[in-house]
Amino acid sequence: MLIAGGACMVRGASGLAETYGVPPLVIGLTVVAFGTSAPELVVSIMGALRGETELAFGNIAGSNIANIALVLGTCAVIFPIAIEGQIIRRELPLLLLATTVLLVMTLDPFLTASQSLLDRSDAVVMLLLFGIFVYITSMDFFQQRLDPLATTINNLPLSSHSERRTNWILVGVGVVGLAWGGQLTIDHGVALAASLGVPEVIIGLLVVAVGTSMPELVTSVIAGFRREADLAVGNVIGSNIFNSMFVLPIGALVQPLAIPPGGELDIFIALLLGAALILIFFLGRSVMSRSVGGVLLISYFTYMTLRVSLS
Secondary structure (H helix, E strand, C coil): CHHHHHHHHHHHHHHHHHHCCCCHHHHHHHHHHHHHHHHHHHHHHHHHHHCCHHHHHHHHHHHHHHHHHHHHHHHHHHCCEECCCHHHHHHHHHHHHHHHHHHHHCCHHHHCCCCCEECHHHHHHHHHHHHHHHHHHHHHHHHCCCCHHHHHHHCCCCCCCCCHHHHHHHHHHHHHHHHHHHHHHHHHHHHHHHHHCCCHHHHHHHHHHHHHCHHHHHHHHHHHHCCCHHHHHHHHHHHHHHHHHHHHHHHHHHCCEECCCCHHHHHHHHHHHHHHHHHHHHHCCCEECHHHHHHHHHHHHHHHHHHHHHC
């Protein structure tokens, strides 16, 4: 329901934007980018409202790890990923900055000898950084019109619906699906953790995170089949930045999020994967081969196995 709700909302909102004359580039930067991360946002907010902060945190940390290791690894195994757009090269350092800031904010026991907590002041700082990221990215897109990623987004097929009423219905259905799916995810995620005798953060990392990362996986795999590598990688990088600097802070504004045991390690692994992307694309001459994709997949399943065993 989360996936279907997000898809309906994106389709309806894209159609509405098209009827109002919004350029495809702007739609790609806003509606599509938000829509693929809508499941994570809904789960994070509902987890905070319900006090299930471990599940909410595990969802974001697990999604960031899965997006790079599982999603990009799967895409590279299907077809080697070649990167040409300068925008992606600029977004990778921004991803490292966002993840580093989040990691520092989880190190309260080491820096201030206090409980590891993502509080409202941390959330405001991250949201301000997210605003800077949106500004930089938007300016880059509008100034680099010949960049392959900008060209790809301009050529994305938008909703063919001509009537605004249909698009509004799709948006409404999408919102209801997201809300209902988010509630079911929280309810049964907590119940599943209790029945298995594992911490809720593990269910967030393994089950909920993979489920909410399905839109990114589908989008990136389709982009890979179409040889639109910049779109595939840009979708993952943008989603991770969105998760770290917008989705998680929104949840922390609703209710401060206590960092569960092992949470710092999860963010550190996400940081290492982001740094590995830079090495892969520079050392591999801007190409992620099938063998590298296989290594990413093995790394993902190995870490998750170790994470479960250590919990």
